[in-house]
Amino acid sequence: MxxxxxxxxxxxxxxxxxxxxxxxxxxxxxxxxxxxxxxxxxxxxxxxxxxxTRRELLEAVSRERIEALGARARQLIDSEDPRNALIEWLNEVVAYSVAARGLAAVLAPDDTAPDPAHVNSCSGILDDAATPLLQRAARAGAVPASVTLSDLLMLIAGIAMATEHHPDAAAQAGRLFRLAVDGLSPLG
The missing domain is CATH 1.10.10 (Arc Repressor Mutant, subunit A)
Structure with missing residues:
Protein backbone atom coordinates (compact mmCIF):
# COMPACT_ATOMS: atom_id res chain seq x y z
CA MET A 1 0.00 0.00 0.00
CA THR A 53 -2.88 -9.39 -9.24
CA ARG A 54 -5.14 -11.81 -7.42
CA ARG A 55 -2.14 -12.86 -5.34
CA GLU A 56 -1.61 -9.28 -4.12
CA LEU A 57 -5.24 -9.15 -3.03
CA LEU A 58 -4.91 -12.49 -1.23
CA GLU A 59 -1.75 -11.30 0.50
CA ALA A 60 -3.51 -8.16 1.70
CA VAL A 61 -6.45 -10.23 2.97
CA SER A 62 -4.06 -12.58 4.78
CA ARG A 63 -1.59 -10.01 6.14
CA GLU A 64 -3.02 -9.81 9.68
CA ARG A 65 -3.00 -13.59 10.06
CA ILE A 66 0.50 -13.82 8.63
CA GLU A 67 1.77 -11.18 11.05
CA ALA A 68 0.20 -13.11 13.95
CA LEU A 69 1.97 -16.28 12.80
CA GLY A 70 5.23 -14.36 12.62
CA ALA A 71 4.74 -13.06 16.15
CA ARG A 72 3.98 -16.58 17.35
CA ALA A 73 7.22 -17.91 15.82
CA ARG A 74 9.16 -15.22 17.67
CA GLN A 75 7.42 -16.19 20.93
CA LEU A 76 8.45 -19.83 20.52
CA ILE A 77 12.12 -19.22 19.68
CA ASP A 78 13.30 -19.64 23.28
CA SER A 79 11.24 -22.75 24.00
CA GLU A 80 13.06 -25.53 25.80
CA ASP A 81 12.48 -28.13 23.07
CA PRO A 82 13.32 -26.75 19.59
CA ARG A 83 11.56 -29.61 17.77
CA ASN A 84 8.34 -29.22 19.73
CA ALA A 85 8.45 -25.45 19.25
CA LEU A 86 8.79 -25.86 15.48
CA ILE A 87 6.04 -28.50 15.32
CA GLU A 88 3.74 -26.35 17.49
CA TRP A 89 4.26 -23.38 15.17
CA LEU A 90 3.77 -25.47 12.03
CA ASN A 91 0.55 -26.90 13.52
CA GLU A 92 -0.67 -23.33 13.97
CA VAL A 93 0.20 -22.56 10.34
CA VAL A 94 -1.78 -25.64 9.27
CA ALA A 95 -4.77 -24.55 11.38
CA TYR A 96 -4.64 -21.00 9.98
CA SER A 97 -4.26 -22.30 6.44
CA VAL A 98 -7.33 -24.48 6.74
CA ALA A 99 -9.46 -21.92 8.59
CA ALA A 100 -8.55 -18.99 6.36
CA ARG A 101 -9.47 -20.02 2.87
CA GLY A 102 -7.01 -18.44 0.51
CA LEU A 103 -4.08 -18.42 2.92
CA ALA A 104 -2.62 -21.63 1.52
CA ALA A 105 -2.39 -20.06 -1.92
CA VAL A 106 -0.48 -17.14 -0.43
CA LEU A 107 1.98 -19.51 1.24
CA ALA A 108 2.63 -21.51 -1.92
CA PRO A 109 5.50 -20.24 -4.05
CA ASP A 110 4.58 -18.12 -7.05
CA ASP A 111 6.77 -19.40 -9.89
CA THR A 112 5.34 -16.83 -12.29
CA ALA A 113 6.71 -13.87 -10.35
CA PRO A 114 10.03 -12.45 -11.55
CA ASP A 115 11.41 -12.39 -8.00
CA PRO A 116 9.16 -14.28 -5.54
CA ALA A 117 11.16 -13.07 -2.53
CA HIS A 118 10.05 -9.52 -3.29
CA VAL A 119 6.58 -10.25 -4.61
CA ASN A 120 5.35 -12.59 -1.87
CA SER A 121 5.60 -10.37 1.18
CA CYS A 122 3.59 -12.82 3.32
CA SER A 123 6.15 -15.57 2.78
CA GLY A 124 8.85 -13.02 3.54
CA ILE A 125 7.25 -12.16 6.90
CA LEU A 126 7.05 -15.83 7.82
CA ASP A 127 10.55 -16.53 6.57
CA ASP A 128 12.05 -13.75 8.69
CA ALA A 129 10.15 -14.83 11.80
CA ALA A 130 10.30 -18.62 11.54
CA THR A 131 13.67 -19.37 9.93
CA PRO A 132 15.42 -18.92 13.30
CA LEU A 133 12.94 -21.43 14.77
CA LEU A 134 13.76 -23.92 12.01
CA GLN A 135 17.52 -23.31 12.29
CA ARG A 136 17.38 -23.92 16.04
CA ALA A 137 15.56 -27.22 15.46
CA ALA A 138 18.16 -28.18 12.81
CA ARG A 139 21.06 -27.38 15.17
CA ALA A 140 19.40 -29.64 17.76
CA GLY A 141 19.25 -32.45 15.17
CA ALA A 142 15.44 -32.42 15.12
CA VAL A 143 15.20 -31.79 11.37
CA PRO A 144 17.70 -32.23 8.54
CA ALA A 145 19.74 -29.09 7.88
CA SER A 146 18.66 -29.24 4.22
CA VAL A 147 15.00 -28.56 5.09
CA THR A 148 13.98 -24.98 4.34
CA LEU A 149 11.05 -22.97 5.60
CA SER A 150 9.89 -22.75 1.99
CA ASP A 151 9.77 -26.58 1.90
CA LEU A 152 7.63 -26.67 5.03
CA LEU A 153 5.27 -23.92 3.87
CA MET A 154 4.84 -25.65 0.51
CA LEU A 155 3.99 -28.89 2.34
CA ILE A 156 1.42 -27.08 4.48
CA ALA A 157 -0.05 -25.26 1.48
CA GLY A 158 -0.42 -28.59 -0.31
CA ILE A 159 -2.15 -30.17 2.69
CA ALA A 160 -4.50 -27.20 3.07
CA MET A 161 -5.39 -27.16 -0.62
CA ALA A 162 -5.88 -30.94 -0.71
CA THR A 163 -8.25 -30.90 2.26
CA GLU A 164 -10.14 -27.70 1.42
CA HIS A 165 -13.32 -29.54 0.37
CA HIS A 166 -13.14 -32.34 2.94
CA PRO A 167 -16.16 -32.44 5.29
CA ASP A 168 -13.82 -31.95 8.27
CA ALA A 169 -10.94 -30.10 6.65
CA ALA A 170 -9.25 -29.14 9.93
CA ALA A 171 -9.14 -32.73 11.24
CA GLN A 172 -8.02 -34.14 7.90
CA ALA A 173 -5.31 -31.49 7.49
CA GLY A 174 -4.09 -32.12 11.04
CA ARG A 175 -3.98 -35.86 10.40
CA LEU A 176 -2.02 -35.44 7.16
CA PHE A 177 0.39 -33.02 8.81
CA ARG A 178 1.02 -35.48 11.68
CA LEU A 179 1.62 -38.19 9.07
CA ALA A 180 4.18 -35.95 7.36
CA VAL A 181 5.87 -35.18 10.69
CA ASP A 182 5.89 -38.79 11.90
CA GLY A 183 6.84 -40.28 8.54
CA LEU A 184 5.59 -43.51 7.07
CA SER A 185 7.79 -45.94 8.98
CA PRO A 186 7.19 -46.70 12.64
CA LEU A 187 10.10 -45.89 14.92
CA GLY A 188 11.82 -49.06 15.90
Missing part, protein backbone atom coordinates in the same frame (compact mmCIF):
# COMPACT_ATOMS: atom_id res chain seq x y z
CA UNK A 2 1.54 3.35 -0.98
CA UNK A 3 2.49 5.68 1.85
CA UNK A 4 0.09 8.46 0.86
CA UNK A 5 -3.22 8.27 -0.99
CA UNK A 6 -6.14 10.54 -1.52
CA UNK A 7 -8.93 10.14 1.04
CA UNK A 8 -11.30 8.57 -1.50
CA UNK A 9 -8.60 6.12 -2.60
CA UNK A 10 -8.04 5.18 1.06
CA UNK A 11 -11.78 4.57 1.53
CA UNK A 12 -11.92 2.49 -1.66
CA UNK A 13 -8.91 0.44 -0.57
CA UNK A 14 -10.42 -0.25 2.87
CA UNK A 15 -13.83 -1.10 1.39
CA UNK A 16 -12.32 -3.41 -1.24
CA UNK A 17 -10.20 -5.16 1.37
CA UNK A 18 -13.16 -5.65 3.75
CA UNK A 19 -15.32 -7.10 0.97
CA UNK A 20 -12.43 -9.25 -0.28
CA UNK A 21 -11.96 -10.72 3.21
CA UNK A 22 -15.64 -11.74 3.28
CA UNK A 23 -15.60 -13.10 -0.26
CA UNK A 24 -12.37 -15.08 0.19
CA UNK A 25 -13.72 -16.54 3.44
CA UNK A 26 -16.87 -17.61 1.61
CA UNK A 27 -15.45 -18.65 -1.76
CA UNK A 28 -11.73 -19.21 -1.28
CA UNK A 29 -9.00 -18.06 -3.64
CA UNK A 30 -11.32 -18.07 -6.62
CA UNK A 31 -13.56 -15.36 -5.20
CA UNK A 32 -14.75 -13.24 -8.10
CA UNK A 33 -12.89 -9.95 -8.44
CA UNK A 34 -15.89 -8.55 -10.30
CA UNK A 35 -18.18 -9.55 -7.41
CA UNK A 36 -15.78 -7.93 -4.94
CA UNK A 37 -15.84 -4.73 -7.00
CA UNK A 38 -19.64 -4.80 -7.27
CA UNK A 39 -20.20 -5.31 -3.53
CA UNK A 40 -17.56 -2.68 -2.66
CA UNK A 41 -19.31 -0.22 -4.97
CA UNK A 42 -16.30 0.37 -7.20
CA UNK A 43 -15.35 -0.58 -10.73
CA UNK A 44 -13.21 -3.61 -11.45
CA UNK A 45 -10.49 -1.24 -12.69
CA UNK A 46 -10.35 0.29 -9.20
CA UNK A 47 -9.86 -3.15 -7.67
CA UNK A 48 -7.06 -3.87 -10.14
CA UNK A 49 -5.46 -0.49 -9.53
CA UNK A 50 -5.17 -1.28 -5.82
CA UNK A 51 -4.43 -4.99 -6.34
CA UNK A 52 -2.89 -5.61 -9.79
Missing amino acids: PARRRADAERNYARILAVAEEQVAAHGVNASLEQIARIAGVGSATVRRHFP
